[in-house]
Amino acid sequence: MTKAFLYDDIHDPSARGWSQAEIVTPEVPLPYPPHVIQPFKDELISIGFRDLLTSDDVDSWMAEKTGTSLLVVNAVNGVAAGMTRPAVRMALEESTMKPSRLATVFAGQDLDATAKARGYFADIPQSEPSIALFKDGELVYFLPRHRMEHRLADDLAKELAAIFEEHCS
Template sequence: MPYSPLLVKPFRDELTSIGFVELLTADDVDRTMKEAATGMTLVAFNSVQGSAAGVARPGVRLALEGGSKRPDRLLTVFDEQDLEATQQMRSYFPDIPPSHPSFALFKDGELVYFVPRHRIEGRNAQILATDLEAAFNEFGQ
């Protein structure tokens, strides 16, 4: 069951304030993923879970500030909130179990890198940022 929109607004804003575009419906996801057929696209699966606040959102912010290469597109779906959009985004990589928070990196429309929750929990934001920056550098133009 989704949380109150008032509760999650600051969590949404934390990503949109650094350039992420929220996808709220399955149609939003499909339309945007068609546009993502070229270049590098990072998808953040946002969450109210503690590691999202302590590691995932701060870590992706650091990665985007520090790296020489950045994704062409920054997209986000909010797990536990925008259920239809989250399910549709997961359909783009059905072999990977649901995980939130998490990050999916696409290159020319193909999933090339995935960070599940178990690689976020128990770590710190800087370590996650370093991992994401390395993926941006490996798969970026």
């Protein structure tokens, strides 16, 4: 018979007297508790990003094809905290040209919305965090996690500002 589990049960099922074989792990990752990730969401929401919570939210937001749209796949990890969110904020503050629309999904929390968003750049391997810029509905720029790691937020902000100058009008 399988048993329900808590996060800690996966790491030490013997604490409950269960064997590893008795643990059923979820096929879909469990979301983070909302109170844990809300401050990370607020970093982008407070500077004008729309928080896309459902797949319908994503489809509705992506249906607007006119202009430039910046979509950030936000995350809990240190790259998101130390580079992505600060770089996006700095780029938007410093650039004279800005995307007309801003939105974010949160990987590890808004699972359906994140999966739907990734579908709009399905040929690119999943990456969190990541930044996608669309112009008139077409993906024109994508910045995955591996291109953010080991860089300073200032450097990323300059790259993003240059991309905004090139594509936003």
